[in-house]
Amino acid sequence: MQQHIRKVAIIGTGLVGSSAAYSILNQGICDELIMIDINKERAIGESLDLSHCIDFTNSRTKVHAGTYQDLGDVDIVVITAGPPPKPGQTRLDTLGIGAKIMEDMIPQIMASGFNGIFLIASNPVDIITYLVWKISGLPRNRVIGTGTSLDSSRLKTYLSEILDVDPRSIYGYTMGEHGDSQFAAWSHVSIGGKPLLQILDERKGEFGHIDLDQIVEDVKKVGFEILKRKGTTYYGIGNAIAFITKSIFNDDHRIIALSCVLDGEYGESELCTGVPAIITREGIKEIIELRLTVEEQEKFRKSTAVLRDYLASLGYEEKILATV
Template identity: 30%
Template structure:
């Protein structure tokens, strides 16, 4: 952790929640906050500094420029517009594409070993474009992807069957959103395949659980405008794995050369970002669903590139 620095670009609800979690965990020596809204940024710096003081965190918080952010060990992009009523998915995507392009351009050139973590939505599309724009190696450009969905469905399953969530290995993979895929075929409980470990009393409707997991973020956003705490904790966990070179496995969005875009599959995370990919045995149907959604994503990326 010695001398480690994390920057968060965009300090609204999600950025502030991520910063709060990072401070509580003392994950970095210094946390830099960046936002075009200088008043908001400075207010968050003061408020979050109080958190650092009160919990005796080793993380110190300060305001910074985009250029300074680009020289940090990890740069987290949470900036983006909200999906407003009446706005099409395409309009929403293009608005956030413009925002992320502006941010990446302002931070370039990056420190050569910097890890760029995209949280803004649509996360896989923006991660793919950030990789193109940043000129960083593919292993150093990541998206939060389906990490939160994977943690969520493990918790939902744990509540239903009375098993601790940490004893369940179950991943949500692919392009985050409507086409994401729950990898039930590879799920285990305590290392035992799920089909062998569940009793008749533990019968669950897997499709219903997957759909509930998929749409829970939408219901939270309808109720309170954003999902800051869940994604904030995920960002903190990813940053911790990188800064501390943990070598732990996480389902995050990263570049898939065979399909030419970024989406979520399990990887090992360390100081240099993705240190190794994990081959997960999926069913034919799961693999086909992931490929179909990635193909559609690549078509969207090509459309964006051709429009510029």
């Protein structure tokens, strides 16, 4: 009886990578987990520590350190390598270092024979996802960024506290850049199927104090609030990585706000940004094109313009295109 071994590799075993590994292991998402880092001793240490969790979990996952040469038969390569933004920086300010890491790393991964799915969490995630797609040569459905999945979760968390409802009963997304130009598609946010804007209109006495613009600002800035207090964020994004990985393996057809390569969707091409998409065993099955309001369309356009301008200003678009 033949059985497919579900294999995941995590490149970058810092706080984000190790948190993602911990979530993946505890949920029994894969059969084998490979930890890779430029600091090989760190990767070995994390692997040993994680392997000691197995006795307390419901499934056995083999955990070990590895190299790029081990990735030929891996299903999903998770990339978390890269510097977190420092106080006063935006995620886009880490692009220079992140791009150089990808230029060195991705060809080595592809040389192993890797033909699976890339899941990227390294910031600035939208641009890094685009670079990985260009360098790897893989189809766009198999190069995925975590995008605004975490931002959408944060949005639901804030709304759940205000409306006193489980965040899992709230449906909606933030879209665009995983950064300062993102926006909430309020016209498509619903609570148990009822549009949020309708609820706010009908219950002005109870919810008239809610400032939707401030909620979006809070979502944008909360990562940096966490950074100021503890150095960086890792539990939320670590669990988001595990959630997306599980959705891929389970062929869930779940809709998640991810950084996707656009090819005409929302009037954009040759760009990665956060949009709702159906995730399956083959990666992105379909990008969901929401009917945005005029105001939301303009916010989306401005967000994609930020990404295009920043990439072009650093010269990386031409540089990457010259390598493929």
